[in-house]
Amino acid sequence: MRIAEVDVHNPSGLHARPAATFVRAAAGFRSQISIRNVTRGSGPANAKSLLAVLGCGVERSHRIAISADGEDEAAAIEALQALAEGGFGEAAAS
Amino acid sequence: MPDPTQPMVGIVVVSHSAQIAQGVVELARQMAGPDVRLIAAGGGADGSLGTDAARIAQAIGEADAGAGVVVLADLGSAVLATKLALEIVEPEVAARARLSGGPLVEGAVVAAVQASAGDTLADVLEAAEQAAHMPKDVS
Numbered sequence: 001m002r003i004a005e006v007d008v009h010n011p012s013g014l015h016a017r018p019a020a021t022f023v024r025a026a027a028g029f030r031s032q033i034s035i036r037n038v039t040r041g042s043g044p045a046n047a048k049s050l051l052a053v054l055g056c057g058v059e060r061s062h063r064i065a066i067s068a069d070g071e072d073e074a075a076a077i078e079a080l081q082a083l084a085e086g087g088f089g090e091a092a093a094s
Numbered sequence: 095m096p097d098p099t100q101p102m103v104g105i106v107v108v109s110h111s112a113q114i115a116q117g118v119v120e121l122a123r124q125m126a127g128p129d130v131r132l133i134a135a136g137g138g139a140d141g142s143l144g145t146d147a148a149r150i151a152q153a154i155g156e157a158d159a160g161a162g163v164v165v166l167a168d169l170g171s172a173v174l175a176t177k178l179a180l181e182i183v184e185p186e187v188a189a190r191a192r193l194s195g196g197p198l199v200e201g202a203v204v205a206a207v208q209a210s211a212g213d214t215l216a217d218v219l220e221a222a223e224q225a226a227h228m229p230k231d232v233s
Contacts, residue, residue, distance in 0.1 A: 020125040020207045027211030050207045051221060054229045 002077040003067040005038060006084040014058035018088030023050045025083050031070025033080070038063040047080070103209040103218045104131035104157025107202050108150055108167040108176055112137030118166075118202045126206035131157045145172045150179035154191050162190035162215035164222055166202045190215060196222035204228065 010018050026033045026047040035053060036043035039062040045052035047066065058064055064084065068076040083089070105122065109115040115136025123132055135153035138144025150165070157163045167173050173193065180188045192215065194201055205222040213221065 017125060020203075023207055024127065024211050027213075048211055048213075049221065050204050051224055051228060057229065 001069040004081040029076035031068040036065040101159035101161040106165045109136040122206035126210040130210040145175035147175045147178040151182040194222040200225035
């Protein structure tokens with residue numbers, strides 16, 4: 001299993017569009033992938049489910065832990081960590 | 095992205111209002127990306143507020159890529175028209191088309207995202223129904 005912790009900088013946290021972007025990226029890997037909201041203590045939740053990810057209530061400046069378990073876990077963590085650090089494809093991350 | 099060789103579940107949005115159906119499809123499209131088949135079937139045959147079973151049937155056919163279709167409908171006769179539509183479409187397509195009990199907007203968005211993530215018909219259907227309890231942090 002591989003784990004990465006990332007601070008979320010999106011203005012509205014991991015809501016709606018960024019959450020959907022994250023879920024779709026996670027679904028591209030065969031590994032089991034989960035997300036935990038370290039700041040709030042919620043999760044772990046299935047990173048391939050939009051409702052589960054939204055349920056973690058990740059807001060701006062929260063810290064999340066992403067874990068992957070499976071044959072492509074290293075690639076999954078690398079990609080998802082980069083996605084989170086890049087603001088989940090949202091331009092306004094700062 | 096999930097395995098590009100596997101067909102994705104398609105989504106049909108049925109509303110009495112063509113604009114509502116179109117708007118829900120637009121919103122779900124932005125969340126789910128370009129790959130999932132999302133078809134609006136709103137309004138009556140003459141463009142008035144209403145539903146049209148023939149149009150819904152056509153939409154179900156267009157949405158089906160082989161992995162099945164989840165239909166989200168708004169109220170009363172939209173549900174009845176969808177059930178009628180399922181009797182009109184090809185039996186093979188009807189056999190893998192499901193009418194969701196989920197809420198129109200949230201259900202369509204969640205279903206579209208899970209379809210784009212490569213989920214099975216059963217998983218997309220379940221997610222659409224669970225969307226009724228979508229967290230909105232209103233408390």
